[in-house]
Amino acid sequence: xxxxxxxxxxxxxxxxxxxxxxxxxxxxxxxxxxxxxxxxxxxxxxxxxxxxxxxxxxxxxxxxxxx
Amino acid sequence: xxxxxxxxxxxxxxxxxxxxxxxxxxxxxxxxxxxxxxxxxxxxxxxxxxxxxxxxxxxxxxxxxxxxxxxxxxxxxxxxxxxxxxxxxxxxxxxxxxxxxxxxxxxxxxxxxxxxxxxxxxxxxxxxxxxxxxxxxxxxxxxxxxxxxxxxxxxxxxxxxxxxxxxxxxxxxxxxxxxxxxxxxxxxxxxxxxxxxxxxxxxxxxxxxxxxxxxxxxxxxxxxxxxxxxxxxxxxxxxxxxxxxxxxxxxxxxxxxxxxxxxxxxxxxxxxxxxxxxxxxxxxxxxxxxxxxxxxxxxxxxxxxxxxxxxxxxxxxxxxxxxxxxxxxxxxxxxxxxxxxxxxxxxxxxxxxxxxxxxxxxxxxxxxxxxxxxxxxxxxxxxxxxxxxxxxxxxxxxxxxxxxxxxxxxxxxxxxxxxxxxxxxxxxxxxxxxxxxxxxxxxxxxxxxxxxxxxxxxxxxxxxxxxxxxxxxxxxxxxxxxxxxxxxxxxxxxxxxxxxxxxxxxxxxxxxxxxxxxxxxxxxxxxxxxxxxxxxxxxxxxxxxxxxxxxxxxxxxxxxxxxxxxxxxxxxxxxxxxxxxxxxxxxxxxxxxxxxxxxxxxxxxxxxxxxxxxxxxxxxxxxxxxxxxxxxxxxxxxxxxxxx
Numbered sequence: 001x002x003x004x005x006x007x008x009x010x011x012x013x014x015x016x017x018x019x020x021x022x023x024x025x026x027x028x029x030x031x032x033x034x035x036x037x038x039x040x041x042x043x044x045x046x047x048x049x050x051x052x053x054x055x056x057x058x059x060x061x062x063x064x065x066x067x
Numbered sequence: 068x069x070x071x072x073x074x075x076x077x078x079x080x081x082x083x084x085x086x087x088x089x090x091x092x093x094x095x096x097x098x099x100x101x102x103x104x105x106x107x108x109x110x111x112x113x114x115x116x117x118x119x120x121x122x123x124x125x126x127x128x129x130x131x132x133x134x135x136x137x138x139x140x141x142x143x144x145x146x147x148x149x150x151x152x153x154x155x156x157x158x159x160x161x162x163x164x165x166x167x168x169x170x171x172x173x174x175x176x177x178x179x180x181x182x183x184x185x186x187x188x189x190x191x192x193x194x195x196x197x198x199x200x201x202x203x204x205x206x207x208x209x210x211x212x213x214x215x216x217x218x219x220x221x222x223x224x225x226x227x228x229x230x231x232x233x234x235x236x237x238x239x240x241x242x243x244x245x246x247x248x249x250x251x252x253x254x255x256x257x258x259x260x261x262x263x264x265x266x267x268x269x270x271x272x273x274x275x276x277x278x279x280x281x282x283x284x285x286x287x288x289x290x291x292x293x294x295x296x297x298x299x300x301x302x303x304x305x306x307x308x309x310x311x312x313x314x315x316x317x318x319x320x321x322x323x324x325x326x327x328x329x330x331x332x333x334x335x336x337x338x339x340x341x342x343x344x345x346x347x348x349x350x351x352x353x354x355x356x357x358x359x360x361x362x363x364x365x366x367x368x369x370x371x372x373x374x375x376x377x378x379x380x381x382x383x384x385x386x387x388x389x390x391x392x393x394x395x396x397x398x399x400x401x402x403x404x405x406x407x408x409x410x411x412x413x414x415x416x417x418x419x420x421x422x423x424x425x426x427x428x429x430x431x432x433x434x435x436x437x438x439x440x441x442x443x444x445x446x447x448x449x450x451x452x453x454x455x456x457x458x459x460x461x462x463x464x465x466x467x468x469x470x471x472x473x474x475x476x477x478x479x480x481x482x483x484x485x486x487x488x489x490x491x492x493x494x495x496x497x498x499x500x501x502x503x504x505x506x507x508x509x510x511x512x513x514x515x516x517x518x519x520x521x522x523x524x525x526x527x528x529x530x531x532x533x534x535x536x537x538x539x540x541x542x543x544x545x546x547x548x549x550x551x552x553x554x555x556x557x558x559x560x561x562x563x564x565x566x567x568x569x570x571x572x573x574x575x576x577x578x579x580x581x582x583x584x585x586x587x588x589x590x591x592x593x594x595x596x597x598x599x600x601x602x603x604x605x606x607x608x609x610x611x612x613x614x615x616x617x618x619x620x621x622x623x624x625x626x627x628x629x630x631x632x633x634x635x636x637x638x639x640x641x642x643x644x645x646x647x648x649x650x651x652x653x654x655x656x657x658x659x660x661x662x663x664x665x666x667x668x669x670x671x672x673x674x675x676x677x678x679x680x681x682x683x684x685x686x687x688x689x690x691x692x693x694x695x696x697x698x699x700x701x702x703x704x705x706x707x708x709x710x711x
Contacts (some may be wrong), residue, residue: 010213036293042392048292049126053231 018064025060078577080254081504084236085123085348089503091233092226093120095566096499096525097492099225104488106223106533109214117222119521125138125238126230127291128182133223135186140219143193144212151198155205161198162425168194170418173451177410180403181283185559188448190394190514201547202437236343239298243389243609246305249277252336253309257316258373261334263324270615272609277531278309278607279599284402288606294392307399310602311595313380314633319373321530321695325368334372366674370688402600404607409573413456417447419609422556425579427554438544442551449519454610456564457556459515463523464552466516471545472521473498476695477528478541486533498524499518571621577629586658594636601629627700634693635661641686655692658702666694 005017029052036055042048076081081089096118117136123129126541141692146168152410154161175585176184197215201208228237253274256266278592285306288299325331388395391621425442428436446463481494498521505517578601590597612618635658642654670690677684 029311033296035295037392040293041390042294047234048294049231049234049237052292053228 014046021060021063021067025056025063028063029056079504081507081606085504085507088122088124088235088507089500091229091235092118092420092503093496093499094233095225095229096495098229098657099222099669100181100491100530101488102225103218106217106221108218109211110218111531112526112622113215113218114222114225115525115530116522116638117219118226119499119518119525120221121226122506122518122521124507125241125287125291126235127238127289127295128284129226129230129235129286130290132182132185133227135182136189136219137223139186139189140193140216142190144197144216146190147194147198149211150194151201151205151208158202161202162429163422165194165199165444166418166422166425169447170416172414172416173412173417174414175446176448176451177413178405178407181286183286184452188451192441192444192448195448197441198439199444223629225707233444234302237291238284239302239389241289242284242302243386244310245277245281246302246386246389248384249274249309249385250312250379253316254379257319258335258338258346260316261325261331261338263331266320267314267680268623268626269619271317271626272605274313275310276606277604278306278313279603281306282403282603285401285673292642297394298389300398301385301393301395303401304395304399305382305389306395307595307599308378308381308385310599312375312382313602314598314630315371315375315378315632318634318692318696319368319375320558321630321699322371324366334410365576366684367688367691370685371692373560384519399596399599401496402566402592402596404574404577404600404601404604406570406573406577406607407461409565409570413451416562416564417451417453418445419493419562420555423558423561424481424551424554436547439547439554442548442555443555446555450564455567457559458558460552461558462512462515462521464549464556465553466519467523467545467549469516470520470525473520474526474527475541477524478534478536481613482534482536485535491534493528531677567611571608571618574608574611575624575628578604578632582628584659585632586639586655588634588639590639594633594640597636598633605629623703627696627703630696631661631693631700634689638686638689638693641682641689645680645682645686654686654690657691661697663694663698666690668699670694 001002006020008015008017008020036042036052041051045051077083078086096115099114099118099185100111103114105698108114121129121132123132136232150161150164150168154164164535167189173188176187176191177186181336193215195499197212198205198208201211256270274670278283281302289295291298311427313336325334386396387393421443425440428440434437446460447456449463450459453459462672476495477498483492502517502521502524506514507519508514508517527541527548581601592600608618608621608625612621638654638658642651642658645651647659657665662668670687673683673687673690676686
């Protein structure tokens with residue numbers, strides 16, 4: 001089964017669908033931030049910045065897979 | 068920018084942290100260029116330029132700048148399309164519209180600070196890049212906007228990912244250390260004041276300037292990580308509490324010194340004990356009260372010392388919250404003083420400079436003049452976020468030939484016709500690593516020259532796939548960079564920027580008018596937040612005068628207004644807390660009259676009634692402090708005229 005992507009056209013310019021996913025993943029991660037702070041996400045990992053980047057990549061991957 | 072550890076390993080005189088920063092920027096630049104080539108973007112030079120602009124030593128600062136760069140580019144693209152759409156058939160009107168837009172953006176940037184101000188000017192010079200750059204081909208504005216936007220996104224992603232993967236340092240540990248150091252110095256001043264030494268106004272002003280200079284960096288904590296908002300709130304509170312502590316210290320300094328040596332020693336011991344065991348204000352209050360109170364000054368000293376210790380505790384609590392990634396129990400906002408008149412004047416002047424450059428270049432009729440005009444917009448924008456735009460232009464004029472030479476050496480001596488990407492990456496290393504290293508220098512002028520050299524050199528070199536190695540195009544680019552900046556400097560000599568003296572006068576006048584309007588019974592903000600805003604004004608006065616010591620009279624005047632206005636606000640706050648208390652009308656009348664004797668009488672009445680209600684005692688002491696501040700201000704000569 002092939003995954004179909006909705007096309008994003010701005011003023012006649014075709015933009016890669018990944019842009020939508022990247023923006024949506026950013027919004028999801030931003031919404032998750034207060035919860036991450038509440039559970040002490042930055043204290044769990046030795047390198048919190050890589051952990052947050054990995055979380056972003058995971059959310060992005062899930063969005064691409066599911067939608 | 069970086070913490071310099073004496074005795075540590077320092078290759079070529081730069082600490083390892085600076086080397087790590089420089090290498091991160093080089094890797095990010097190479098990744099950005101590679102991705103732009105791979106994606107066949109139209110403007111790969113915008114990607115590497117973005118990396119050069121986002122070259123900040125900490126993750127939070129780079130991320131915040133990146134976010135503002137994306138937003139501002141979006142606004143600039145929209146403005147370019149609208150302006151070009153409306154005026155594409157009338158070239159003169161189009162150029163006037165660009166000048167007005169740039170002026171508007173410079174005005175907005177004057178009301179903001181840090182990366183927000185940068186975003187405002189970026190919205191302005193994005194128009195210069197996109198619409199002015201495409202002035203002969205308006206139909207191409209949208210496509211070039213998309214190409215520039217895509218390249219900027221690539222640049223932002225490269226910097227962000229490289230900073231994350233290579234563990235770029237966070238700003239908050241160093242910020243906490245800086246706030247801690249300021250706190251320690253304020254406590255030292257407090258100890259000196261207790262011993263009756265007089266602290267010079269320049270010392271207070273220097274401390275205030277250091278605190279408020281941290282405001283833009285505190286704002287960048289929010290984006291640093293998921294704990295960023297908590298840390299940002301704690302740092303804002305700590306900075307505000309430090310300013311409030313300074314105000315309490317000024318109040319302590321205005322009071323008569325403690326006469327008894329034993330009491331002084333004991334109070335000092337209490338203050339030092341607070342370092343380890345928290346505040347012991349009640350103990351100190353007891354010690355002071357033991358001296359016996361005849362004229363209310365001891366009660367006022369007690370209250371002032373308690374206030375100092377309360378602020379000390381607030382600083383301590385918020386620094387602990389900053390270090391422990393916890394939300395502070397309350398939230399103060401670090402308000403910013405906004406000078407609309409000065410910002411508007413700067414905006415008008417920016418529009419005039421751009422207009423003059425436009426007129427000259429249009430009259431000259433050179434074929435590549437649009438590129439030059441774009442650069443005029445960029446330098447106007449970059450200068451607008453510094454205290455002295457003309458000095459920035461002069462620095463840019465010094466930098467432009469250096470950058471041109473560096474770009475020429477890379478293009479025609481180092482690479483000289485090669486087309487392999489690895490060779491391009493290696494050739495870029497000395498330029499980017501060298502410039503980034505020098506950027507970390509403590510000398511601000513050297514750091515600015517290094518940053519501008521990197522930005523100009525990268526934009527002149529403009530990597531493309533394949534590289535053209537066109538000597539004529541290189542010479543034109545270099546020449547027009549120099550012409551643009553020289554032209555702008557001429558325009559700025561003809562119509563000078565708003566002078567430091569004028570800005571200082573306006574700032575002091577605004578402090579005077581605020582004091583004249585006091586007391587304002589219904590205020591939107593907490594007294595501490597407004598204290599911070601007044602402190603920002605003092606910081607602006609210092610930066611407009613070129614330093615703390617160069618305009619002592621104006622600084623003293625501003626400090627005196629800060630003391631009085633803040634004390635009035637504290638009185639109003641305490642008066643509200645004991646609504647409909649005894650002598651309510653008398654206190655209000657005394658505050659309106661701002662007469663020291665009337666204030667002291669109102670304070671005496673309140674003190675008599677304070678046996679059952681300690682809040683009345685607090686208000687009484689605040690009124691005495693206010694009366695002392697007013698007396699001190701009346702005794703001091705009016706320095707504003709001297710400064711003028």
